Structure formats: structure tokens, C-alpha cells
Amino acid sequence: MMKLTPQRQAILDIINASHRHWDADELARAMSDAGQSIGIATVYRGLAALESQGLIDSIQLADKKRYESADKAHHDHMVCTECGHIEEFSHQTIEQLQLAAAEEKGFTLTGHQLVMFGLCRQCNQAQGT
């Protein structure tokens, strides 16, 4: 069982207090800005520890991994390729169909990640201008 150190608690608090998807660097900067500087390696280790305990969730994007609060039901993500905005959505039926598809192939699912790319509503409109 991991130790919930002050640093890890702080990371967890930051993530839980927001609706954002954070990367390691942003978290280190946020803590630094709050006067509590932290080593970047500690951030990575803390995130891994928190995630392994199920205290936070993550999505792996092409470039980097981002973390969010685990205080929500499972959901997937739409990422705006223009502004980086991340929209969440969940779809019961999609989940079920995934499970069925896995079973059909003999796979025991441990996880999945569905990421959709496109333009968000705002960037759509900006585009149209």
C-alpha cells in the first residue's frame, strides 16, 4: 500500500478540485505557483501511484498522458485538434458492444480507450468565419 504523502495529497487535491485534464508538467507548475515546489520525478511517481490506487484516471494522448479526477463514472473523450479542448461523453451501448466484440475474439478486456478527434463547437464556428 502506497503512502499518501503531502506531495501526493497536493497533486490529488489539485486534480480533484478541477475539471481539467492535467499533464505532469502542468501539475508541477501549479504546485510551484502555489509556493510548494515539487520535483518533476516526484510528480510522475505520484501520478503513477495515485492511478494504481484508482484515485485518479488517465488518458493517453499521442503526445502525453493526462490525468483527471476519478470521482466520476467511466467516460471517453473527444479532443479538439484545434484548441485542445477535451469533452467527455459516455455511452452505455458502446461499452457493451465493445465487451461483446472482445469476447468474440477471445480477449479478456482490462481496459479500453476511445478517443475521438475533431473540431469542437467553438472552433467549428471560428472556422466558418
Place this chain on the structure above:
Amino acid sequence: MMKLTPQRQAILDIINASHRHWDADELARAMSDAGQSIGIATVYRGLAALESQGLIDSIQLADKKRYESADKAHHDHMVCTECGHIEEFSHQTIEQLQLAAAEEKGFTLTGHQLVMFGLCRQCNQAQGT
């Protein structure tokens, strides 16, 4: 319009002649083994060029990008976290539900990627032993 140079043709041939999902390094090694050595930068540029022409497809996994033939209908992937085996599957209904979910959020979809993780049939059995 890009130039389909001998190097790019060779990359395309290797990919099309197989059912595998290749990364840049494997392709460079395959060509080297075949007596036609190639610079790694050329591989990356070639892959990007071929993909932008729709001649090959790719999936972005956590660690690296992998390329496969575009000679097939769209499909998604199941990746075995034990042995790396990649299984393909396609599901019309999932696709449609994704589109609908995007529309609902005001997103204009340009692409998506669904990757499921788990144990393949073989690793499942090995596990049980």
C-alpha cells in the same frame, strides 16, 4: 503531390505484403535486412507522406505509432498487453453511435481511435496454466 520514391515504394510494399502493424524501426531493419538500407529519418518522412495520401493507416499506441496497410475497411484494434498481439475488429454500430455522440456535443469528427487492452486468447490460456 508527393513523389513515390523507391524508398517509399519499398516501405509501402513491405506494409502491403503483410498483415502486421509496423513501427518505423522495424521497417528500417526490414529494409536493411533485405540489403536496402535506409535512413531512419527517411522512414519517418516516408510514412508520414504515405499516410497523408491515404496509402497506409496508422494507430497511435502509448509508446509509438504503428502502420498498416490501407487495403482494408476501417477497423479498430485490440492490443494484448502481454504479447503485443494486435487483433482487428470493426463494428458498424459502434461507429454510428460515435458519430451521434459527437454531433450531440457539437463536434465535427475528423477521426477517432478505439483501442481495447486485455489478454488475447493465447495469453489467457498461458495465464491459466
Place this chain on the structure above:
DNA sequence: TGATGTAACGATAATCGTTATCATGCTCAA
């Protein structure tokens, strides 16, 4: 109380996939 063991910390080096740089080479149209 003090020794000891364990795990976390933080600075920094290392790793690894990928991209940028730059000098050189090929090809095709003028």
C-alpha cells in the same frame, strides 16, 4: 531513545520515439 529498515523525495542523467537541420544528390522541365 536511538538504531534500523523502508519508501519517498528531488536533482539530474539517461532513454526512446520522433522531428529538425543541413549538406548532398536526384530528377525533370526550361
Place this chain on the structure above:
DNA sequence: TTGAGCATGATAACGATTATCGTTACATCA
């Protein structure tokens, strides 16, 4: 033939992440 323009390949650079290693915090036990 020339030269513009793109491709090549060696290699440096980059960025996210992980490994290393000496140090530190803390709990346990004699």
C-alpha cells in the same frame, strides 16, 4: 546543360518519461 525543388541520410535536437542515486522522513523495535 542547368537549376529549381524535393528527397535522402547522418546526426543533432527535442520532449515526455523513467532510472539512478544520495538524501530525507517516518515507523518499528530493541
